[in-house]
Amino acid sequence: MITASAKKKENIAEYLLYMWQIEDLIRANQLDIDKIQQTIIDQYKDLTDDQRKEMRDWYESLIDMMRREGVAEKGHLQLNKNVIIQLEDLHRRLLADQKFAAYSAQFYHTLPIIVELRAKAGEDKAGEIETCFNALYGTLLLRLQNKEISKETQEAIQQISKFLAILAMYYKKDYNNELFGEQG
Numbered sequence: 154m155i156t157a158s159a160k161k162k163e164n165i166a167e168y169l170l171y172m173w174q175i176e177d178l179i180r181a182n183q184l185d186i187d188k189i190q191q192t193i194i195d196q197y198k199d200l201t202d203d204q205r206k207e208m209r210d211w212y213e214s215l216i217d218m219m220r221r222e223g224v225a226e227k228g229h230l231q232l233n234k235n236v237i238i239q240l241e242d243l244h245r246r247l248l249a250d251q252k253f254a255a256y257s258a259q260f261y262h263t264l265p266i267i268v269e270l271r272a273k274a275g276e277d278k279a280g281e282i283e284t285c286f287n288a289l290y291g292t293l294l295l296r297l298q299n300k301e302i303s304k305e306t307q308e309a310i311q312q313i314s315k316f317l318a319i320l321a322m323y324y325k326k327d328y329n330n331e332l333f334g335e336q337g
Contacts, residue, residue, distance in 0.1 A: 156171070157171060157172065157175070157211075162325075162328075163325070164321050164325070165236060165240065165321050165324045165325065165328075166286075166289075166317045166318065166320070166321040167321075168236070169233060169236050169237070169286060170286065170289060170290055170293065172230070172232075172233050172236075173229065173233065173286075173290050174290075174293070175215065176215075176219065176224070176229060176230065176233070178193060179212065179215060179216055179219060180219075180225070180226065184216045184219060184220065184225055186209065186212060186213050186216060189209075189212050189216075190209060193212070194208050194209055194212070215230070218230050218231075218232070237280070237282060237283050237286070239324070240282045240320060240324060241280055241281070241282045241283075243320065243323060243324055243327055244260070244281070244282055244320060247320075247323060248260065253323075255319075256319055256320075256323065259315065259316050259319055260316060262312065262316075263285070263312050263313060263315075263316040264281075266288075266309045266312055266313060267281050267284050267285060267313075269309075270284050270287070270288055270309075271284050274287075282317075282320070285313045285316065285317055286317070288309070288310060288313055289310060289313060289314065289317070292306065292310045
């Protein structure tokens with residue numbers, strides 16, 4: 154939809170969190186387009202009929218993908234997994250390039266938090282970047298449920314957010330072919 158494509162161009166981290174939330178909204182509505190129409194689409198009172206149809210078509214295509222990809226109950230769409238793969242690839246390239254020493258420093262400052270989160274994940278270990286997104290998304294869900302978030306967790310999330318904001322900035326520069334020649 155328009156919001157998703159705008160987020161993807163401006164801030165890949167916000168886009169990914171938004172898309173994970175959309176996946177959960179679709180699941181909360183039992184992958185039923187009529188329920189989504191009623192609980193989500195119809196809530197946008199200022200949309201034109203064409204915009205409503207476009208939004209419905211977008212949700213229908215996501216529902217179809219979720220069914221085909223076997224993520225109707227849990228997991229993420231391949232298009233969202235691809236974003237993680239792209240971010241992990243960029244992350245490795247930034248770490249390998251001495252021009253981006255500030256990025257590396259920010260990552261190594263965040264790494265103990267990532268290691269701790271991965272240790273708590275048990276068998277369900279994700280890569281470093283996905284672990285960061287899982288932590289942010291989990292915290293977002295806790296906030297939406299008005300649940301208490303400890304001071305330590307808030308500090309960890311603040312550090313992860315800072316790190317991912319830098320990665321997202323570099324992603325945008327890389328996407329616009331402006332990254333190389335840039336000083337870190």
